[in-house]
Amino acid sequence: xxxxxxxxxxxxxxxxxxxxxxxxxxxxxxxxxxxxxxxxxxxxxxxxxxxxxxxxxxxxxxxxxxxxxxxxxxxxxxxxxxxxxxxxxxxxxxxxxxxxxxxxxxxxxxxxxxxxxxxxxxxxxxxxxxxxxxxxxxxxxxxxxxxxxxxxxxxxxxxxxxxxxxxxxxxxxxxxxxxxxxxxxxxxxxxxxxxxxxxxxxxxxxxxxxxxxxxxxxxxxxxxxxxxxxxxxxxxxxxxxxxxxxxxxxxxxxxxxxxxxxxxxxxxxx
Numbered sequence: 001x002x003x004x005x006x007x008x009x010x011x012x013x014x015x016x017x018x019x020x021x022x023x024x025x026x027x028x029x030x031x032x033x034x035x036x037x038x039x040x041x042x043x044x045x046x047x048x049x050x051x052x053x054x055x056x057x058x059x060x061x062x063x064x065x066x067x068x069x070x071x072x073x074x075x076x077x078x079x080x081x082x083x084x085x086x087x088x089x090x091x092x093x094x095x096x097x098x099x100x101x102x103x104x105x106x107x108x109x110x111x112x113x114x115x116x117x118x119x120x121x122x123x124x125x126x127x128x129x130x131x132x133x134x135x136x137x138x139x140x141x142x143x144x145x146x147x148x149x150x151x152x153x154x155x156x157x158x159x160x161x162x163x164x165x166x167x168x169x170x171x172x173x174x175x176x177x178x179x180x181x182x183x184x185x186x187x188x189x190x191x192x193x194x195x196x197x198x199x200x201x202x203x204x205x206x207x208x209x210x211x212x213x214x215x216x217x218x219x220x221x222x223x224x225x226x227x228x229x230x231x232x233x234x235x236x237x238x239x240x241x242x243x244x245x246x247x248x249x250x251x252x253x254x255x256x257x258x259x260x261x262x263x264x265x266x267x268x269x270x
Contacts, residue, residue, distance in 0.1 A: 096138045
């Protein structure tokens, strides 16, 4: 496996990489999909509902890209609209009410940036998710399974624990977007990827995530079973804490991000 950041970007974007629905279908049982944000419409880029994680009732939410060209178009290439984030928040608040854990699978290059999304309050929808997820009094685990792009990913990644697959990426902007801004040249995306510190290994060093999940058997029954058991163990552990303490710890987790950089000298990246 190459250690170059842009090589990992390419792997994270691969068409044959398991998508959000693949994780739901192979880890959970009895999944019932729930639709709509109760305000405007349903967003097919965000799949969510209730299911069983072993014998634990859970709410599961995934950003879905699809695999074929037709699927990707129908899912808006995994770029959620405001109604997708509002649907996700509706399901998370429902999970809190019924004391179910929330498990999110994140894979997006970023939230949809079309005019209609902005008209319907894209920025506000993401901001509300970030704010409300800080206060949820039920366990939340988010797993970055491919691309973790900017606020589009963060809107489903304010969790008690954030995990990343070995070749997933997590960044404030795409390498191409960064290169276009800094050097007016998108062809320098590989250089930007190195500077952005977007790999799982970088995120772990910076305490942005709790653990890296190996990809040796990705997509196999062994892989899904291992992830299922890790999720169950972590959920059971998190349920031992009172809801108010969970929310406070989650809030403090995000408040302290970056403090090492500010107190330890020159910041990393661009």
